[in-house]
Amino acid sequence: DSATWDSAGTRWVMATADTVRAWRLEHDAPGAPTVSWVEAGGELVQEETAGGLRYLRSAFEIVRNNYRRAKRGERSDWRRAVPGMVLLTQSGHRVDATVATRRFLIGSDSGATVRGVPFALPGGRQVVRGDTLTVSREPPPDADRDAARYATGPSWQTPVLNNAIAVAATRAVAGARTAMDSARSLTFWVARQIATDSTDRAPGTALAALESGRGSPDAKSRLLATLARVVGIPARPVAGLAVTPGGSFGHAWTELWLGRWVAADPSFGQFPASASLVRLTVGTRSRAVELLPLGASARFLPLRDTP
Numbered sequence: 481d482s483a484t485w486d487s488a489g490t491r492w493v494m495a496t497a498d499t500v501r502a503w504r505l506e507h508d509a510p511g512a513p514t515v516s517w518v519e520a521g522g523e524l525v526q527e528e529t530a531g532g533l534r535y536l537r538s539a540f541e542i543v544r545n546n547y548r549r550a551k552r553g554e555r556s557d558w559r560r561a562v563p564g565m566v567l568l569t570q571s572g573h574r575v576d577a578t579v580a581t582r583r584f585l586i587g588s589d590s591g592a593t594v595r596g597v598p599f600a601l602p603g604g605r606q607v608v609r610g611d612t613l614t615v616s617r618e619p620p621p622d623a624d625r626d627a628a629r630y631a632t633g634p635s636w637q638t639p640v641l642n643n644a645i646a647v648a649a650t651r652a653v654a655g656a657r658t659a660m661d662s663a664r665s666l667t668f669w670v671a672r673q674i675a676t677d678s679t680d681r682a683p684g685t686a687l688a689a690l691e692s693g694r695g696s697p698d699a700k701s702r703l704l705a706t707l708a709r710v711v712g713i714p715a716r717p718v719a720g721l722a723v724t725p726g727g728s729f730g731h732a733w734t735e736l737w738l739g740r741w742v743a744a745d746p747s748f749g750q751f752p753a754s755a756s757l758v759r760l761t762v763g764t765r766s767r768a769v770e771l772l773p774l775g776a777s778a779r780f781l782p783l784r785d786t787p
Contacts (some may be wrong), residue, residue: 483539492540500525563721563728563779564771569678569697569747573724575754577617577745582755584613584723584780600718600762600774604741605755613780617755619740645703648673648690649710662711663736663744664751670704671749684765697732698765700746704734713737719771720760723780732766733757 484495502517502525513530527535568575586608602608605619652669656662675694677683682696686703689695695703701717708715714737722731733745733753743753760774 483543492538492543494539502526562768562772564730564766565768566727566729567678567697567766568722568724568729568731569676571724571726571729573722573726573729574748575722575724575750575756577748577750577752577754579755580618581614581616582723583783584615584758585783586611586613587779587781600720600759604735604759605743606759612783613758615755615758617743617752619742642687645687645690645706646710649707652707653711659713659738663708663713663738663742666704666707666711667734667744667746667751668749670700670707670746674700674703674746676700676747697747698767701732701734704744704746705736708734708736716762718743718759718762719764719766721758721771721780722754723756723758723782728780730766730768730771731757735759735762 483492485491486493500519502519505516505518507514507516514527516527517525519525523537524535525537601613605616607614607616648669649666653662653665656665673693674689677694677696682699683689683692683694684696684699686699686706689699689703698717698719701719705715705717716735717732718735719730719732721728731745731747733743733747735741735743742751743757743759744751745753745757758780760771764770
């Protein structure tokens with residue numbers, strides 16, 4: 481049930497031996513006859529396929545999982561030095577939705593300017609000039625002039641065929657007269673009807689969030705995008721960093737096409753969303769494993785506007 485590092489053999493070995501009760505399952509899920517041994521926690525202990533491929537839970541994996549379980553019970557301060565390692569909804573911080581515009585100096589851990597920026601950083605309400613990023617809560621009228629690069633695209637207008645989602649969308653926009661009214665109503669509806677779940681086991685898809693009444697920020701952003709498409713508003717889920725005085729935290733929200741991309745945050749019920757949310761990616765999630773390769777060591781230092 482634990483492991484230790486063998487410096488002589490340069491590998492992880494068992495520190496103590498234990499007995500694990502596991503169940504033998506014969507199946508063909510991977511496309512070939514397979515024998516799997518699964519323990520009470522639902523994790524694989526051993527697996528063999530007909531082609532000779534063998535999986536065996538190693539001592540290294542055991543010590544890694546034990547380390548992760550221990551860290552989940554600790555305060556997250558030790559991870560906060562790396563932007564995006566902690567979700568905004570787990571941090572206890574909120575973002576100000578009243579500030580019209582925020583400006584950030586793009587730098588790195590060393591204080592130097594970051595040469596490359598994520599592809600999704602410019603565009604819409606975000607403008608990059610040199611080493612400065614400007615985020616506007618209300619996108620300027622010419623925010624999406626470059627139609628070839630920032631067009632809505634077919635993937636953001638995909639029709640939704642699920643009846644439960646269609647019914648929910650119709651109810652949410654009842655009484656709305658314009659696309660802007662519909663977008664606002666949908667954002668507030670998701671914020672009220674779907675509880676934000678920040679745990680590791682939170683539902684992560686639009687349909688699961690609708691059915692269970694709870695979901696992660698990723699699930700709520702996807703649900704809002706899906707509901708918007710039902711009523712004819714192209715939409716896309718986005719993810720990035722929420723820059724607060726307490727640090728930069730991973731978060732997911734939605735962008736709705738209303739003649740230009742308008743950000744909406746269904747987790748906190750903000751429409752338009754706060755200018756403190758910096759988009760790093762489109763269509764992926766706010767998990768650290770997906771945000772870190774994009775943001776790398778980039779830091780967004782808030783700048784004060786001079787009179």
